[in-house]
Amino acid sequence: AQSVTQLDSQVPVFEEAPVELRCNYSSSVSVYLFWYVQYPNQGLQLLLKYLSGSTLVKGINGFEAEFNKSQTSFHLRKPSVHISDTAEYFCAVSDPMEYGNKLVFGAGTILRVKS
């Protein structure tokens, strides 16, 4: 079965600094990868996704992620964070060949942006 590891449970960062949230997944022939964001007391919002093609994907709110097959990673980055980026971020993977559209989520990373 697929698994997702988010290496950092919390990431504190100052406003306007760059940030990277790490995500690794268990290997498979083909996977789809997603980053979702959950603001306090809200549901999940899709930030970006990798299905195929270019390994660098750009999402909403200035976020981007790079798919690295050899390292089985899909790290999320933003060059300059804002206070409003404070939220919990979830990495998720699906294995369409084995498990269809089922999503497996990582444990989440809380991004705390400080002024």
Added chain:
Amino acid sequence: SAVISQKPSRDICQRGTSLTIQCQVDSQVTMMFWYRQQPGQSLTLIATANQGSEATYESGFVIDKFPISRPNLTFSTLTVSNMSPEDSSIYLCSVDAVGNGETQYFGPGTRLLVL
């Protein structure tokens, strides 16, 4: 993306009672999913609901505890039966995007507290 609503948004219930959560989508979708997010934890898939067939439950979840209905292509319900404090969680429904079935979009969630 689809617009998804859930009712109720939150509830406080007594142990031993049952609560039915509704999920409504503004467009027809093939698959609907129900997730549980226990306090401070990530999302776990409870079951997949397809219209016209029985829901498919994940390991650790059973129909007697979490009966699901899917009467049409825009609506589903999840019932949490015979509740205990351990059922206190956020319950989220998601749908696969029309024409983009590998991506899931989430509702705002139902916050349940069982006393």
